[in-house]
Amino acid sequence: MKIPPSAAIHLLHRCVHASLASHSTQLAGYPYATPIPCVPDARHRPTLCLSALAEHSKNLQADPRCSVALLDPAAASSQSGARLTLLGDMEAFQPTPLELARHLRYQPEAENWLQLDFAFYRLRPQRLRYIEGFGRMGWLEAEQWLDGATLEPEQEAELLAQGAALPADVRLLGVDCHGIDYEIAAERRRLAFPDALTAAELSARWQELCAALA
Template sequence: MKIPPAAAIHLLHRCVHASLASHSTQLAGYPYATPIPCVPDARHRPTLCLSALAEHSKNLQADPRCSVALLDPEAASSQSGSRLTLLGDMEPFQPTPLELARHLRYQPEAEDWLRLDFAFYRLRPQRLRYIEGFGRMGWLEAEQWLDGPTLEPEREAELLDRAAALPAGVRLLGADCHGIDYESAAARRRLAFPAALESDELAARWPELIAALA
């Protein structure tokens, strides 16, 4: 089955939590899986804020190869719901001020963690497996995921600054060429565009898109 990258991208953006599987340093050859908070960056790569004391951090420092699995948060079951597994290499990185601001919009509690021993990691995907439902599944290559239209952090910041009249109870998290992430009623939501918008078209349509949030 040919998988549209946008479907997998929308799933990543809807998920607050993921499962990270790293290579155990305590029991060689065995995977070590743990639930983690997950924030997508501007190119739809999972970014994580991890403690240096955590077992998964030690595992990643020894071997960066890992996988991140996500399940549609509204799925009735793990077999019927959309799910995504990204395989790749986890790399530590120092976020720019705009990247940090984006991460903290999605995960405000990380601001307290950064006063401790927490640091940022980002997955560099190699391949992705997307399952939409029974019999509907396929692989995506990294270039299909990463080479689409990208809203640069500076442009995203400009658009968020323009969103003055938000619907009641809505807090913006981030924007990209495939959709807008926001919080409403204490839940993460996503306005998914029917087709990807280039940054200029997104800027031109920004007021009507903001008005559609609820």
């Protein structure tokens, strides 16, 4: 089945947590899975803030191959809900100031972690498996995921700097060509666009889009 990348992108952006499976250094050949907080970057790659003492960090330093699995947070069960598994290579990276600001909007508590031994990692996807329900599933290649419409960090910052009349209790997290991520009462939500919007279209419709957040 042909899977639209946007469906999987929206799922990634709705998820606060994921499961990371790395190759165990303690028991060779066995996967080591652990729950983690997860933040999408501007190109829809999972970014993680990990402690150097954590087993998964040691595993990734020895072998960067891993997978990140996500389940729709609104799912009644793991069988009925949409789910996504990204297979790829985890890379340590130093975020730019705009990348850091974006990550901290999604995960403010990470600011304190960075005073300790935590560092940033980003998954470079190779393939993705998306399952929306019975008979609705398929694989996505890395180029389908990474080569689509992208809003650069500078363009996102310009939009957020415009300001907008937001509904009560709404906190903006991030914006991309496919939707807007926001919080209401600490609950992650996403306004998904029917079709991808360019930076110019987002700028022209910014006030209208922000007014629709609820």
